[in-house]
Amino acid sequence: MVKKNIVAMILAGGQGSRLGLLTRNMAKPAVPFGGKYRIIDFALSNCSNSGIDTVGILTQYKPQMLNSHIGIGAPWDLDRVHGGAAMLPPYMSEAGGDWYKGTANAVYQNLNYLESCNPEYVLILSGDHIYKMDYRKMLERHIDADADATIAVIDVPIEEASRFGIMSTDENDVITAFEEKPKEPKGTLASMGIYIFTYSKLKKYLIDDAADSESVNDFGKNIIPSMIANGETLVAYRFSGYWKDVGTIQSYWEAHMDLLNPDNEISLFSNDWKIYTDTAAIPSQYIGPDAHIENSIVTEGCVIHGELVDSVVFPGVYIGKNTRIERSIIMENTAVEDNVIISKSILLENVHVRSHNAIGNGTDIAVIDTGLTVESQARMG
């Protein structure tokens, strides 16, 4: 095997139970996002845009959608002779088999994969986050600082700090302390769950961690604190820009409203850092003679006859005449017939809303489940 400089490991096994119906049939990283993407597309595209050509994807919870979405990694240019995309689900061996117990354990169970890649550095990513980041700059920081581990950090408001892993650093951004979800945070530098490890160090700590029966095998709770305790060099890499973990239905909906803000920081529409995804061959969107669209995102295969305001529409959606949709997210191949009002709602894939209906009360977010047919005058939400 050709020796790799850096290998990325994307943690994509999480359920994201607070996303309710959205993750009932798929892992959180597979949840559709932003009109034509799935959440994991951001981490995968960041990898390919950063020149990383070997990516392991650690799956566990309902992986079918991720498997079919990622395939051999072709949309991200990860169909490679050496390296490329590798799906890494839990597996059986002579000594039995185990589910992935924690983030560190998931990587530990795939040390054989990392050994076969024989990398200098390992980049650990979460498949759950929406952001654009050039990992090369982070790697540069890691090498320049001669660090054993580098943690990407972002400044968060102090009142939110207790939701994150909070770092204390010295004047050179060398990490002196790390607290996972502290009750009384001492700072505002939050870990983004993005780590670069020098592989030899990572391997040692993963093996030690696996032997420790007290450990919950988690990077934030175990690996990082024990590295700090042992006097390893850990540095912070400061990131500024859009970064969002869409953990709940509310934050999922908000992230879409962020996209519609003309000054949004994620700049999904800039061409210099493309987000790639698995795309089907479908025709362009057709906007009908009486349609009215304002501040909305529409994509391929859609047919829009009605009114669309502050909404995000996925491929193959049909919106009938005299139908008004506002502040809503309409997923792939959902059809809404004529004379329907939809407000602040999320309609999942393949929903069929028959004519003369109203969905959503405009205050709470209404979620309509995949494949549901909403009969006429069945006011919902």
Next chain:
Amino acid sequence: MMKDYMAIINLEENENDIRSLTVNRPIASIPIGSRYRVIDFMLSNLVNSGIKNVGIFSGTNSRSLMDHVGTGKAWDLNRKIDGLFLFNHGLCDFVNHDSKLLKNNMEYIYRSSSENVILASSYMVCNMDLAKVVDAHEESGADMTVVYTETARADTEFLNCYTLDVDKETGRLNGVGKNIGFHPHANVCMEIFVMTKEKLVELIHAGAHNINAGSFSNVIFNETGNLYINTYKYEGFVFCINTVSSYYRSNMRMLSSDVSDALFRSERPIYTKIKDEPPTIYVKGCSVSNSLIADGCVIEGTVRNSVIGRYVNVEKDAVVEDCIILQNIRVHKGAHLSHVIIDKNVDIDEHTELKGSETFPLVIEKTSMFK
């Protein structure tokens, strides 16, 4: 069965009346229908009919075509067994060069394990089930089958195309003419032929050695008297992309749902190269009606009755009506375009007014990004 068939797309197509769109490309790679290229339709027709081996024989000006077709991945033709084969003209021959190009690549034709060939062109845009043509051909027992469309618009469309004199009772081809636009009614040849590989090879030899033969279709029709040529009437929509005005009208007709449903939304999808554009954003204050719009656009102004390609920005107070806008174009503030075809990579300055007409749409030629 379709597994006994290979396909050859012969791109020796008449560009005389569509030159402004073929400055840098063959007809086959002219963008059409907002996100497609002309050749996408025939390639998809072949693949959707179960053909696994396609050879594209093209002229010299093929950079754009090669870039678009690539390894054939979009059509699932990047295969170890069979797949896509590309053949280019050298610059040496100017007489009956399609016959010669075919002859020079005889090895490809012999090597294919298929016994039969579908020979097609790209400029007849349609969504056709070629398996039906093959079935009809095999049932007829003819030496060859040629596909045609019956039209009542031959006085404005299908100009310079071959017209077929079809025997009403037997469907046999009696003779061949050219459509010079005198009569509205005609049986227009779609330049799709089905025959055995053996027959094709025979015709290639005849064509390559006959200096007066002209195009390979001519070579075939010269044999009308000697062969039993059966005809197959295609009943669906056909758009003949051989003049600027037919190109314009074809795009405009794709705005109507009966046409776009039949062409794009049938059970036989049309495949094209994926470009990974973001979705299109409709900014507050924009006004869009009756238009086909690709991904990657930002629409701030007004778009009416138009076909818009990928990465087009229509700025505030700009109006685009009855236009075909290809890829990567910015229409600046206050510009007003009506009946205009804008080729790739063009910037329309602020407050520019451009006006063509339905019969004579104005064409703004492609600009190179690299001077």
